[in-house]
Amino acid sequence: xxxxxxxxxxxxxxxxxxxxxxxxxxxxxxxxxxxxxxxxxxxxxxxxxxxxxxxxxxxxxxxxxxxxxxxxxxxxxxxxxxxxxxxxxxxxxxxxxxxxxxxxxxxxxxxxxxxxxxxxxxxxxxxxxxxxxxxxxxxxxxxxxxxxxxxxxxxxxxxxxxxxxxxxxxxxxxxxxxxxxxxxxxxxxxxxxxxxxxxxxxxxxxxxxxxxxxxxxxxxxxxxxxxxxxxxxxxxxxxxxxxxxxxxxxxxxxxxxxxxxxxxxxxxxxxxxxxxxxxxxxxxxxxxxxxxxxxxxxxxxxxxxxxxxxxxxxxxxxxxxxxxxxxxxxxxxxxxxxxxxxxxxxxxxxxxxxxxxxxxxxxxxxxxxxxxxxxxxxxxxxxxxxxxxxxxxxxxxxxxxxxxxxxxxxxxxxxxxxxxxxxxxxxxxxxxxxxxxxxxxxxxxxxxxxxxxxxxxxxxxxxxxxxxxxx
Amino acid sequence: xxxxxxxxxxxxxxxxxxxxxxxxxxxxxxxxxxxxxxxxxxxxxxxxxxxxxxxxxxxxxxxxxxxxxxxxxxxxxxxxxxxxxxxxxxxxxxxxxxxxxxxxxxxxxxxxxxxxxxxxxxxxxxxxxxxxxxxxxxxxxxxxxxxxxxxxxxxxxxxxxxxxxxxxxxxxxxxxxxxxxxxxxxxxxxxxxxxxx
Numbered sequence: 001x002x003x004x005x006x007x008x009x010x011x012x013x014x015x016x017x018x019x020x021x022x023x024x025x026x027x028x029x030x031x032x033x034x035x036x037x038x039x040x041x042x043x044x045x046x047x048x049x050x051x052x053x054x055x056x057x058x059x060x061x062x063x064x065x066x067x068x069x070x071x072x073x074x075x076x077x078x079x080x081x082x083x084x085x086x087x088x089x090x091x092x093x094x095x096x097x098x099x100x101x102x103x104x105x106x107x108x109x110x111x112x113x114x115x116x117x118x119x120x121x122x123x124x125x126x127x128x129x130x131x132x133x134x135x136x137x138x139x140x141x142x143x144x145x146x147x148x149x150x151x152x153x154x155x156x157x158x159x160x161x162x163x164x165x166x167x168x169x170x171x172x173x174x175x176x177x178x179x180x181x182x183x184x185x186x187x188x189x190x191x192x193x194x195x196x197x198x199x200x201x202x203x204x205x206x207x208x209x210x211x212x213x214x215x216x217x218x219x220x221x222x223x224x225x226x227x228x229x230x231x232x233x234x235x236x237x238x239x240x241x242x243x244x245x246x247x248x249x250x251x252x253x254x255x256x257x258x259x260x261x262x263x264x265x266x267x268x269x270x271x272x273x274x275x276x277x278x279x280x281x282x283x284x285x286x287x288x289x290x291x292x293x294x295x296x297x298x299x300x301x302x303x304x305x306x307x308x309x310x311x312x313x314x315x316x317x318x319x320x321x322x323x324x325x326x327x328x329x330x331x332x333x334x335x336x337x338x339x340x341x342x343x344x345x346x347x348x349x350x351x352x353x354x355x356x357x358x359x360x361x362x363x364x365x366x367x368x369x370x371x372x373x374x375x376x377x378x379x380x381x382x383x384x385x386x387x388x389x390x391x392x393x394x395x396x397x398x399x400x401x402x403x404x405x406x407x408x409x410x411x412x413x414x415x416x417x418x419x420x421x422x423x424x425x426x427x428x429x430x431x432x433x434x435x436x437x438x439x440x441x442x443x444x445x446x447x448x449x450x451x452x453x454x455x456x457x458x459x460x461x462x463x464x465x466x467x468x469x470x471x
Numbered sequence: 472x473x474x475x476x477x478x479x480x481x482x483x484x485x486x487x488x489x490x491x492x493x494x495x496x497x498x499x500x501x502x503x504x505x506x507x508x509x510x511x512x513x514x515x516x517x518x519x520x521x522x523x524x525x526x527x528x529x530x531x532x533x534x535x536x537x538x539x540x541x542x543x544x545x546x547x548x549x550x551x552x553x554x555x556x557x558x559x560x561x562x563x564x565x566x567x568x569x570x571x572x573x574x575x576x577x578x579x580x581x582x583x584x585x586x587x588x589x590x591x592x593x594x595x596x597x598x599x600x601x602x603x604x605x606x607x608x609x610x611x612x613x614x615x616x617x618x619x620x621x622x623x624x625x626x627x628x629x630x631x632x633x634x635x636x637x638x639x640x641x642x643x644x645x646x647x648x649x650x651x652x653x654x655x656x657x658x659x660x661x662x663x664x665x666x667x668x
Contacts, residue, residue: 017656022635025653027660037554039504050647053657065502078502085504129553129577143577145555146506147584147646155650157657161633163576193489194547197576227550229576293489293550314488314545321487411552413498420521430551432493434516 003268006234007165007200010140010265014123016157023159029122031152032108033060033095035086036413037127041150042089053156055094059117062086062100063107064413068376068403071100079414093153106379106405109133109347113217114381116246120235120262125152130347130429132223135232136216137239138265140200142230163229164274166199170207172281177463179357180215181349181427181446183207184222185287189297191277196228199275202267203233207281213242214353221348222429225294234266288334288459289431289444291322296431298334300449300461306330325433326441327421335459337443341424342373342454343436344400346410349427349447350378355386358451359394360467367399368457374401374416376408391470400454412437425453473586474643478567479612480540484604485530490544491551492578496560509556510563535607541568543600548589549578558582568613570620572597583636586643588613590620590630599626615640 017025031054038060045052052058065079074080083100090097098104104111109130112118120138125131127149134141148158170183188195201223208216216233223231240259243249250258285299296319298305307319307330323330328337344350344358355377367373375395377383383405386392392402409416410428412435418424420439427450431442445453448467452460500512517529525532531539542561548571549557558581561569567587572594574582582589590613592600603609603622611622615637621627632640639646 016660017653023633025650025656027657027664036501040506040555043504043506048647076502082502082504127553127555129551143553145553145558145577145581145584147555147581151647151650154647155657157650157653159635159646159650193550194573197547197573224551227547227575293491314486317486318488411493411498413501430491430493432491432551434497435493438497438516438521 003271005165005202005267005271005273006138006232006265007140007202010121010123011162013121023161025157026123026160028125028152028156028158029057030117030124031058032112032124032126032131033058033149034064034108034126034128035062035082036064037146038089038149039082039085040146041127041153042093044150045093045153050154052093052095052153055096057156058095058153060086060090060095061098061105061108061111064407064411066100066406067414068406068408068416071404103380103384106381107347107350107407109221110351110378110382113137113213114246114379116243116249119243119249120239121265125158129224130221132229132231133217133221133347135220135223135230136213138232138235138262140230140232143224164199166196166201166228167273167276168201168203169205169276169278170203170281171205171278172207173210174207174281174284175463177286177448178284179446179448180211180218182284182287183281184219185289185294185297185444186284187279188222188226188295189287191226193225193293193295194227196223196226199228201226201228201231202273203231204267208233209236212353213238214351217351218348222294225429235262236266286446286449286462288449289442290326290328290334291319292325292431292433294429294431294444296322297444300334300459302334304328304330304332304334335461337423338458339425339443339453340371340422341418342371342450343376343409343424343426343428344374344447344450345376345378345408346428347378347407348429350376350382352382352385354427354447355382355391356470358447359391359470361448361451361462361465362398362400362455363394363468363470365398365455367454371454371457373399373454374403374409376403376416377405379405394470398455409436411435418442425450425459472584472639472643472645475567475586475588475615475640477612477614477616478540479610480567481538482541482543482600482604482609482611483531483536483539484543484601486545486601488545489547489550492549492554492557493551495549495557496554501554501556506559507563509560510565513560513564535605538565540565541570541611541613542566543570543597543604545597546572546594548574550575553577553581555581555585558585558587562587570597570600583640584646586640588615588640592620592628592630596628
């Protein structure tokens with residue numbers, strides 16, 4: 001039999017109906033819902049008298065709007081309405097909801113895996129582009145718009161053309177201080193924000209195999225920043241070990257049977273991809289973005305580039321515009337860029353291992369004068385565990401603010417906003433103009449790089465720092 | 472959905488690549504629970520100065536672009552967040568067609584679901600249209616039936632669109648109603664796979 005990729009296998013497993021000249025009708029195994037992209041979809045159902053076809057395959061939480069201090073006191077009336085609308089809609093349509101009172105609440109892409117809802121071989125959608133995160137488990141997971149949210153609520157299916165396949169193989173091992181975040185930033189930096197457009201990416205290679213599930217989630221999370229709708233990684237023992245014992249994962253004998261099925265999903269030896277990119281892990285250094293899209297980055301020992309270094313007029317103009325927005329001069333060493341804000345959080349980097357890594361840099365030190373530093377755990381469970389392990393105290397002792405979970409300053413829909421003209425070292429995923437607040441200057445980095453920037457007040461090369469054991 | 476058949480209108484150009492959905496509709500306007508009324512917030516941070524007055528530098532505020540219904544931009548238009556508020560805002564502002572060398576996947580789909588037609592043309596053709604858009608009197612016609620974009624001055628280009636999406640747009644059909652026709656297949660799939668949460 002012809003060797004297949006995991007993408008082919010999952011796709012074929014989910015075709016409900018196929019006809020020449022039409023997209024395939026695909027079954028959706030898990031639909032995650034949040035407060036921002038769902039109200040119009042529920043309203044659409046109501047207007048037409050339609051039901052949610054499979055509330056049992058649907059799971060909701062609120063994350064985008066929620067305050068991270070005094071979470072029950074939402075002063076923004078429009079945000080409060082949106083959260084109330086989600087509660088009402090879930091009640092009316094019978095959808096399970098992890099609300100603000102729930103210990104399971106958190107960023108939707110953190111809690112899906114944490115609860116074991118995310119499993120290999122599933123098709124997973126959510127009205128959020130970072131749904132690609134769940135691909136770390138060998139699931140086919142992609143972001144959809146509100147019309148598609150309504151379509152999935154009503155029919156549990158979507159009409160989809162199969163995208164092309166792109167293999168990105170990271171050979172070898174990462175150096176000290178180099179993280180999953182640096183890998184994905186380096187990929188986007190080298191190949192551009194459009195490299196994945198029209199593709200599903202499968203990440204392969206030794207460096208990926210050696211990664212924990214949380215690191216793999218960081219990689220898949222930012223597939224969308226490379227233009228791909230989905231990114232995934234074939235499941236292996238690391239995947240199965242993570243899932244064992246999770247609330248919604250199969251139990252006992254069922255789990256062992258599931259593992260057999262999951263194991264068979266991995267891409268076959270010799271499977272063909274439409275395109276393959278190979279990268280040597282040892283060439284990747286800690287990364288910092290200097291511009292206004294995630295491809296505008298360099299290694300921490302680099303400098304802010306000159307617009308003339310870029311080939312096309314369009315690129316040169318974009319770089320000029322970006323540098324003006326960022327208030328940066330060409331030739332400035334990255335380590336000379338002062339930082340006034342540090343944000344450790346978001347669906348990219350807010351899991352327990354991220355907080356442990358950041359705490360190992362922070363332990364026994366103080367946040368630099370003039371820096372405001374924020375840690376926003378990805379979920380209430382992450383928060384609880386980080387408090388139990390003493391990580392929270394390390395951050396608090398150093399002068400960080402320790403918050404409740406939510407999307408927070410990644411997109412500033414709640415009160416956590418970066419002021420105009422100030423630089424923020426952020427572990428999030430987008431450095432677009434205005435993303436963290438109007439005029440805010442975002443630099444995307446890994447959790448250890450963000451932690452170090454908080455201590456020194458500017459970027460520093462974490463490869464030259466010593467990490468303290470934290471647990 | 473409003474059907475799309477043929478449209479003639481003025482073009483407006485924004486000569487930038489990678490225009491993301493955070494720019495098209497900034498996050499502070501995503502809290503509404505309706506689909507309407509987003510046009511006033513389109514490109515808000517580019518369109519308005521800090522004091523709330525229109526930014527005269529911004530392309531859509533230039534007099535020659537007043538009343539434009541076709542937007543022309545550079546590659547990877549609509550990248551970033553999946554927010555469907557982006558096409559809602561473009562449409563509510565008055566746009567019926569977006570032309571670019573390439574679009575981000577989710578944004579492209581979101582447009583089609585709302586009767587806003589995204590058209591991919593070659594880079595050189597987009598450059599030509601960007602130049603033409605600097606004129607106040609330049610108009611373009613878009614025929615979905617013929618899959619063709621043309622002006623009165625000899626420019627005429629075919630464009631690609633998925634035949635299934637084309638039909639839905641031409642008819643203005645509700646996709647969910649159409650999918651309900653396949654209910655027996657969905658049920659059969661569920662029985663075969665004994666799906667559980």
